Amino acid sequence: MRKFGVFGLIVLVFCLAMAGGCSKKVSSTPAGATAAGSGSGAYGSQGGLTAEQLEAQRLAELQRQAIEKIGADKIYFAFDSNELSQESRAVLTEKAELLKANAGLVLLIEGHCDERGTNEYNMALGERRARAAYDFLVLMGIDSSKLSIISYGEEYPAVQGSNEAAWSKNRRDEFKASAK
Amino acid sequence: MIRSILIVVALLVSFTSVQAAGVLNIDIYGPGQSRVNLFVADPLSKESAGPLGAIPGNAPADLQQRIHANCAFLPFFNMLSARDIIGGPSPGGYVAQNIDFNKFQLSRADVLVTAAWTPQPGGVGEVELRAYEVYTGRLIVGKGYNVASQQQVPEVAARFCADLMEALTGQGDFFRSNLAMIKKEGRRKQVYMSTAQGLGVQKITNLDGICVSPAWSHDGQKLVFVFLDARFHNLCIWDRSTRSLQTKRLPGNTLIAPAFTKHGSVAISLDMRGNPDIYELKPDLSVGRALEENWGIDIGPDFDRTGQRMVFVSNRLGNPHVFLKDFGSGEVRRISLTGKYNTGPSISPDGSQVVFAQMVDGRHKLFLVDLASGRERQLTFGPGSDEDPTWSPDGYFIAFASNRSGPSQIYLTTKHGDEPILIPTGPGETTSPAWGKL
Known part of the structure; x- marks a missing residue:
């Protein structure tokens, strides 16, 4: 999902660059001449959009960026622990700011575990991990009605493997923000 | 599902299901679980007590193999193979009076399972399954089954093994x-x-x-x-x-x-x-x-x-x-x-x-x-x-x-x-x- 977002952004930037390049070519009118359709009547309704629509587009883009940012950073845990590290708190603080700045977003917090525990205990531990982030965000002033949690236990590892390098990436919370 | 399609009837043949009281008993719950050697003999013809003719789907061999495989799940059984039987694996018959128990004793078998088949037109056949205690020649379990189709063979094997386990241990679940x-x-x-x-x-x-x-x-x-x-x-x-x-x-x-x-x-x-x-x-x-x-x-x-x-x-x-x-x-x-x-x-x-x-x-x-x-x-x-x-x-x-x-x-x-x-x-x-x- 995130990869697609980044890719989409690159494509968008590329298209804009191309469009910019093209507009330079077609707008090579003599100095002092006025390009057709560039009068004040056309200003603010680019592509037929009203100012409100453009503003809505801008806000939607900001929201999309916020969703992407919130989802980008996971937080990680020690084995059989749901304690938030200093680093995790910093990551969550950033997410709290983004949520405050984008009041229209709700957040699903997913708790995950590595494969070493047993399935059912990991389901409980995943819940604890998701709840640790939930509690922290509530303390940071986020309305609890905008937050929900789910535990996936060890069912969806981020990294395959049976070594500490993989396990340390799998003991995590993931964050899925979306518009209300 | 298996049960619903199974038309096998546990036939009460001329012999009855017998639990040999006080003969061979395995205490699966006690601290010192004993082990016994089990041999599942080749299927025989009931009519001739000799080698069996063709039966559709190779059901007799399938049943023999499944009884062997089932019993291999039970840790108190040590499964013997044909080459473990001194003098060859054929029991000579399927009922006690015709079985050469001596060679099975010499081969250290404790329990012998025999199968006697009667082919049936339109079906697979009837089979009589018996388990004997080799040392005494006593019948531990005897059951007859009417096998209508090859698909019923696993169920027949499971039922017989349940009865055998129950006769020996008190539990067949x-x-x-x-x-x-x-x-x-x-x-x-x-x-x-x-x-x-x-x-x-x-x-x-x-x-x-x-x-x-x-x-x-x-x-x-x-x-x-x-x-x-x-x-x-x-x-x-x-x-x-x-x-x-x-x-x-x-x-x-x-x-x-x-x-x-x-x-x-x-x-x-x-x-x-x-x-x-x-x-x-x-x-x-x-x-x-x-x-x-x-x-x-x-x-x-x-x-x-x-x-x-x-x-x-x-x-x-x-x-x-x-x-x-x-x-x-x-x-x-x-x-x-x-x-x-x-x-x-x-x-x-x-x-x-x-x-x-x-x-x-x-x-x-x-x-x-x-x-x-x-x-x-x-x-x-x-x-x-x-x-x-x-x-x-x-x-x-x-x-x-x-x-x-x-x-x-x-x-x-x-x-x-x-x-x-x-x-x-x-x-x-x-x-x-x-x-x-x-």
């Missing part, structure tokens, strides 16, 4: 019970079931998500499990007779490890109060009384046959440990005394013993604690992790999931810690066995 399990299919996990020997594997669910933690009702008619979809945990109850699936959302976010109580209600961990506690659900599946509430994690209830005792996992002392609750006295006590990570408890049907998984050097191994003495001992060893133990209804076998030979599969051991045997349920990562009555 191993061949009358089944296992539910979870199989991984891509990113999904589905519920399957099979006989306890891994036969008749059938897929129960086809849900878009992850199914976890199956558990049977005590009568074996309902199966409860948790289904994780893209957003929620859901409680699911599958009815075996109607093959219908009931799904329900419950309060809270997290549903963990449901189990049926003796009375048929469901107990499950819910996080309504901010951490998983164990509740009993009402018949309409609304939340009823709390069975165990604590500040910590309380999950994984399992109940004995009397309903008086419940085992569960709690981290109330810091690390996950196994606890026992006695509903009579209300007492709760920790019963896993060693290790720092003890989970997945299963209490024996009679409530006397508890098996659970303990983390040892980063891997899980099965441990068994005797509740009367408090003595704890390790049941499984070797590579990989052994998890999710479940008692058989007869309180003798323990099935569990292990990745000792690669992707997780279901294995069988006993309360004595007999060498684990693979229960072949087909390819794919297989976990979470749950033992139920057939």
